[in-house]
Amino acid sequence: MSLSTSAPVAATEAVEVPAISIRGLRKTFGSVTAVDHVDIDIANGEFFSMLGPSGSGKTTVLRMIAGFEAPTAGTIRLDGTDVTRSAPFERDVHTVFQDYALFPHMSVLDNVGYGLRVRGLGKKERRERAQQALDKVRLGHLGDRRPSQLSGGQRQRVALARAIVLEPRVLLLDEPLGALDLKLREQMQVELKQLQRDLGITFVFVTHDQEEALTLSDRIAVFDAGRIQQLGSPREIYENPASAYVAGFVGTTNLLDAATSQRLLGVADEHAVRPERLRITDARDTAPAAPGDVRVDATVTETIYLGTGNRVHLRTADGTELVALEQSTGAAAGQEARGDRVTVRFARADVVRLTAAES
Structure with a gap:
């Protein structure tokens, strides 16, 4: 008598539900299309940036995730739950704006604990949690001060503490560093990235600053005219821009049109x-x-x-404009002067072929 057994069933890997899933998102204001068919999946614990110039649609997408704007079309899911038509207070997200909107008559500690007070937590518990949040942003010793007694960077950290004390699954940040001076902004970029790693929650960051996006992000969506022109890691977007728009917007680049590419590379495509x-x-x-x-x-x-080097602008005999960046390697380096004749060399492997930008 033979015993037959069925073949083992292959184990299926569990698919992690994205923290945010957006499909076919569209927003119009009258005859103006601000966001046009945007699809994004943002993973749990990811630092995701939406980068683009003013009017590109990035902030409108953020406001729709937060619930401050209703989509004209499309869906928004948070942890798999459709929240497209849910009110802001029904979503487990919190938003930090460029204008920190701290209450001037309250202490820093009371500002941080205000959201817990609205939720009905007792005074002892909300003060303990507010103190813990301040400790996380290294302002635990300033809880008794008023916002007017703080620097710009300190007020920005208070706004972050006020957001994280509510323990949201997703933190939305709308150009929160835009009001800071350059040196303080660079310092806060490092602190913000470290805070996100320590908390392990999803950050969605809106900025028009390319260097800021490259510094902070796990992935970047580059926006233009309400659409995503490229989505990828900072390295992918910088090293392999998908279009002339992305190449020109993210960092400085030399764009070679089809005619110039034919002369220099023997290929009549944009590079x-x-x-x-x-x-x-x-x-x-x-x-x-x-x-x-x-x-x-x-x-x-x-x-x-530039201090760290020289940016050298060049013109070839046929009128092509080029820019080279030379690193400082010593007193004799980078001594080219206007009018000097030079030779420029670069590797074909460093040239990226571009595709047409989405219309």
């Missing part, structure tokens, strides 16, 4: 090459281009000293 990939040598450098390299003669039109 881009970053300034730091260009090498400048003396015009007497007559050696032919090595295999895999491109060589072109040019004239220096301007040299700008």
Whole structure:
């Protein structure tokens, strides 16, 4: 008598539900389309940035996630639950704005604990939790002060503490560093990234500052005209921009149109090459281009000293404008002056072929 057994059933891996899932999101204001068919999945614990110029649709998407704007079309899910038509207070998210909107008549501790007070928590518990939140942003010793007695960076941290004390699943940040000066903003970028890692919650960050997005993000969505032009890691977006728009908006780049690409590369497509990939040598450098390299003669039109190096503007004989970035390596480095004839070299491997931007 034989015993037959059924084949083992293959175990299926559990698919993690995204913290935020957006499908077909659209928003119009009269005849103006602010957001046009946006699809995004944002993972739990991810630092996700929406980057773009003013009017690109990024803040409108953030406001729809928060519930401050109703979509014209599409769906928004938080942890798998459809919240498209839910009120803001029905969503487990909190928003930090550029204007921190702290209550001037309250102490810092009471400002942080205000949301807990609205939720009906007792005084002892809300003060304990507010103190813990202040400790997380390293302001535990300033709880008795008024907002007017704090610096801009400290007020920004109070606004963050007021948000995280509510323990949201998602924290939305609408250009929260925009009002700070450059040095303080750079310091706060480091602190904000560290805070997000310590808390382990999902951050959705809106900014028009490319360096800020590159510094902070796990992934970036580059917006233009209400649509996502490219979605990827900071490295992917910087090293392999999908279009001329992305290449020009995220950092500085040399855009080579089809005609210029044909002359330099032998391929009639649009390409881009970053300034730091260009090498400048003396015009007497007559050696032919090595295999895999491109060589072109040019004239220096301007040299700008940056401290860490020089940004050198160049023009080739056919009128093509190029920019090279030279790192400072010593007193003799980067001495090109306006009018100097030079040779520019770069590797073909550093040239990125561009596709047309989405219409």
